[in-house]
Amino acid sequence: MKADKRAKLRFDSKVAYIPPDEASKSINPPIFMSSSFEYDADIYQRVVDGERKSVNIYGRCGNPSEYLFEEQMCVIEGANACLGTASGMAAISITLLGLLKAGDHVVCDWTTYSSTHEMLDHRYTDYDIETTFVDTANPDSVRAALKPNTRVIYFESVANPTMKVAAIEPLVDIAREHGAILVCDNTFASPYVLRPLEWGVDIVVESATKFIGGHSDAIGGAICMKTDRLPEDFLEQIRWNTMVKLGSPLAPFNAWLLLRGIQTLAVRLQRQCQSAAILAGHLETHPKVNKVWYPGLASHPQHDIAKSQMPEFGGMLTFEVDTADDALKVLDNFELCSFAASLGGVRTTTQIPASMAFLDVPEEQRREMNIADGMIRISTGLEDPEDLIADIDAALALI
Ligand SMILES: Cc1ncc(COP(=O)(O)O)c(C=O)c1O
Structure with a gap:
């Protein structure tokens, strides 16, 4: 061609x-x-x-x-x-x-x-x-x-x-x-x-x-x-x-x-965007979750900007539980989601940014960046979102 x-x-x-x-x-x-x-x-x-x-x-x-x-x-x-x-x-x-x-x-x-x-x-x-x-x-x-x-x-x-x-x-x-x-x-x-x-x-x-x-x-x-x-x-x-x-x-x-x-970027992302939106909507109503950050949610501070720039809102989202200990307990109890560094793969991976990717950034700066200790980051994979929700809910029930 x-x-x-x-x-x-x-x-x-x-x-x-x-x-x-x-x-x-x-x-x-x-x-x-x-x-x-x-x-x-x-x-x-x-x-x-x-x-x-x-x-x-x-x-x-x-x-x-x-x-x-x-x-x-x-x-x-x-x-x-x-x-x-x-x-x-x-x-x-x-x-x-x-x-x-x-x-x-x-x-x-x-x-x-x-x-x-x-x-x-x-x-x-x-x-x-x-x-x-x-x-x-x-x-x-x-x-x-x-x-x-x-x-x-x-x-x-x-x-x-x-x-x-x-x-x-x-x-x-x-x-x-x-x-x-x-x-x-x-x-x-x-x-x-x-x-x-x-x-x-x-x-x-x-x-x-x-x-x-x-x-x-x-x-x-x-x-x-x-x-x-x-x-x-x-x-x-x-x-x-x-x-x-x-x-x-x-x-x-x-x-x-x-x-x-x-070669599979489009189909992977199509699914990842759909699943991330489902997870974000679910977590937003969860009693153990304080806050959810996903550009596709109306509650996201730049939702209107995101809507004007992005036809879909991506496969990444973050949410907050009360403390770093709670976050660790949740991640440690996932069975389908992986507690792992990195993102963007076919498997759903989760991490605690404050104590993993941003560990070297001083606490005071992390606060300025809005990275709470109990923040959990999810990179949505290709699993069925209902199974992901079941896995996340089971882990959240333990805190
Ligand atoms: C937004 C962003 N940029 C750059 C990088 C660095 O990429 P790499 O690990 O391939 O060096 C990362 C890694 O997590 C990232 O999340």
């Missing part, structure tokens, strides 16, 4: 279709398990001349399985370019390191994935990159935080774990007015629910480990770009000047697993 026709397919067809391999006609993508690639005089000359794009040199610089993943991600996200990376955190770090230099300033939402927050709050300060943390759902607070040296505005389309949803259009306007680059982590939403590049975001970072791969068996990340405010070859530049130097390429087997997962 020609590229322009492929680009016009509906989303479900885009994810299911991967062009057959030209050499073998295999309908599944080939895998290239090689750390090294043979030179000939022509390749040698191209490398020497600096024409390295898509030239296979050494596995740390890229590999053909990764390029197939990048091509598929471009189609899915509506991107002009994609860089596959070893993990979601590699995608985030490479993007920020590629965009920032000493003396730059970042405006970032208060609630982002803990490692992102930690990097901006501590590590980058060591290199004279300062961050102001704000509530990006409030455009005025973003405006107020801008400085002449603000280079990046960073947010999560659905924030981990508070499920906050910022309105994207005002952030795009602010970034453009100010000449800053708008970066969005779309991991919690997934490209099925939201494609931020279509809304004018400059760069999207994804932990492909989660919904994109979808089977809890591969770690990987993607940086996707569509913008006229960075050089067209920006991702190729940061491949060579940052990713290769950090040593964080997407491994071939992981690229292959992620490509396998992508």
